[in-house]
Amino acid sequence: MLHTARTHDDRNTVFMNPNISNFNGIDIPSDDVLTNCMHCGLCLPVCPTFAITGREKSSPRGRIRLIKAVAEGTLEMTEGFVDEMNFCLDCQACETACPAGVKYGSLVESVRNQMRIQGKESTTALTLKWIFLRNVVSKKYLLKLVARTLGIYQSSGLERLVKKSYVIKKLAPKLSKLQELSPRIDGRFFDDIYPEIVTPTVVPKYRVGFLSGCIMNVAFAKINEDTVKVLLHHDCEVIIPKDQVCCGSLQAHNGDFDIARTLAKKNIDVFLKYDLDAIVMNSAGCGALMKEYGHYLHDDLLYAKKAEILSSKVKDISEFLFEIGLKKPVKEYCHRVSYHDACHLVHAQKVSKQPRELIRSIPGIEYVELNEASWCCGSAGTYNIIRHEDSMIILDRKIENVKIADAEFLVANNPGCLTQIEYGCANNHIKTKVIHLATLLRDVYEL
């Protein structure tokens, strides 16, 4: 006989003699989560990267196995490993699909943290990611400065020149994409317009905190304004603490936990000064992270409890409005509207029913469900810049579905999705306007 397959008794030869884990420190992928994956494969059909390569290593099940191998010391953090971890969008569609309840997101985020502290990142990714996330976004004044420069640049006509410039495209393709996919910088920043406490004209029924966000603040000031207007219309007193900071989501999803924790503590102090009914979010990524403050700070003596309290108050605007009930609009709003699920809303926060119900409930609206609505658009934080080509393949699939839906408005509750899908629509000459729920509602109520 030539070959014998191994039976139970001689199983695991390859994983025998577990060496020492190739992860180190405190923020390592949890052994329990790794063992929890029973490699059934039910998550494969929802994974956008697996859909591209069909290769097991680009699937959630494959990635979990790779992480396990590194944890068991049978695999080094090889270049191939690092590449797969960066190829992953961290969209967490696999988490929603997994009947076993495997917390995949926590695994990949810990791995990215390990890659950073062990210096396993590629130089391009490093420069782009860490300079941007560690320095610019998390320091408000710097972000404003960069944004101002970018703003002047975008409005000066220089942009068109540079866009066409062969030299830039050739020399720094990634940077040229950074530019195209960067959110449009608003003329005025949101937190320069509004005071810390904004009161409605009637006696307020609710008192809500509002995270103005870092990117939202400088690039989506209009959406922030829309959000505040809609909240005021629903009898909310809106508190926008002046010294709030970036929520830390971009950093945490890229595995930079130290910075994320520091930012979290600051926000906890700032928001818990007030007695709030809710903290309303209009960015899915921020909401997802702030709901996890409790988890990130669970072993911090001083902050664990406070973090829990803060997290329990965090609500996406659609969740909050669904709970308190939408006011009846005066006029019918006769438009065809569709909805795209932001990953960090549907998968990370499991919010998908509320925004749809809200839209459907508006008199006059013809609601059309988007095919594969919860399939990632490829924006994924900084993914569309760092892994531009992959991101565009993923975007194409979304755009195909947007075409089929043929709606006038596509609602998405996350700045990243808005920029990305808008970019795709523009490139494909699709007339659908991509807007935030708050913007839609402001239009509905003519505020």
Added chain:
Amino acid sequence: MITTTIISSLASIVGNENLFTSIEDKITYSYDGTPLHSRLPEAIVRPKTKEQISEVLKLANREKFAVVPRGTGTGLSGGSIPVEDCVIVDMSQWNRIIEIDPENLTAWVEPGVITSQLHLEVERIGLFYPPDPGSMNICTIGGNVAENSGGLRGLKYGVTKNYVMGLEVVLPNGDIISCGGKAVKDVAGYNLKDLFIGSEGTLGIFTKILLKLIPKPQTSKTMVAYFNTQSDAGRTVSSIISQKIIPCTVEFLDKTTIRCVEDFAKIGLPTDIESLLLLEVDGHPSVVEEEAQKVVECCKQNNAVEVKIAESVEDAMKLKTARRSAFSALARSRPTTILEDITVPRSSIATMLEKIDAISKKYDVLIGTFGHAGDGNLHPTCLTDERNHEEIARAEKAYEEIFIEAVKLGGTITGEHGTGLAKKKFLHLVTGYTAIDTMRTIKKALDPNNVLNPGKVFDMH
């Protein structure tokens, strides 16, 4: 040993871009859905034509290395898990539906087509392909044929073998043959086609599959019945069938499974009942109405606490989707789930459930049971932790006893997942040693060098 020369020969057959040898690829092709088994392959190839597959097999015979076919690796008996010195032939990219023929009610498909993808395509034109394994959104037709997979609709419509009309197969020696065809009657020569169905990748690699389709049932009704004891549910199954009603689906879930499923799917299943049956009748509207009524009565006569009828197609879909998640959902309570696949005559369902209960107590292991009760097919699933070796040993003892009991009742150790690696040491319980020898003779005739998926189902000595 697979030398670098062999690797370069493989590269020249399939092309560099279809040959993977990185450590990351090897690790991620080292397993399927089966717990506790894994091994690294030496390489993975993605051949593009049947000629390339044939070349790979000829090379394997010359150089004496093993070849393991793989669909998408959802198998539960280790069929596509690598063996020593092996090359994986990944068939998942063979995913074209070649032809749907509404006049003959057939479909030619490549083996890598995802089962639910085929459902979608044929249902679009009013046709129906019944086999629907729990894994249907990711498993391949090739894997289904190789394992002769069943599904939720097995009771009325049968399993994969009832729908295979023809096959194109690359034999272990590299020869390519076709068997069967569109003619509904065909007795020319030995019925080779049936030999390949359920052969678990050991007798040939499928490159084309001809499937039988049927008209899509006009309508269906889905119900769920709750019971305070497992035996009541078990008896209901036998009593429905003795009323001469054949529902398309009769699925059983015990308390542990219901809790895990509800925890995942959140569809409002009560978590304080002992068991439930998910039932579906389909066909002509008037017949469906009448049969649904009878099924409800049957459940009530057998002490069902409550019987609910799904109000919409969406609700019915939610119930069935939840049922399909059962196996994986069980991993919510303990990290390792070892699932078995015993099948007993339908009339013995209640007895078998009682035996499982007793055995789980005897060995002090937690077992959650669910399954295609209408087929007599139960999946007692041991909830354990692979890091606890002592508990795993007890679980293995419990299974041995469950197998023996199932066979005593006139049943079998596996109804649909196959023997593979995981159950080969128990195969003789069902077939006897002489039958295994007969199988070896067939294997030896087709695969004298034992290159194709060796050591699966049985060993050659």
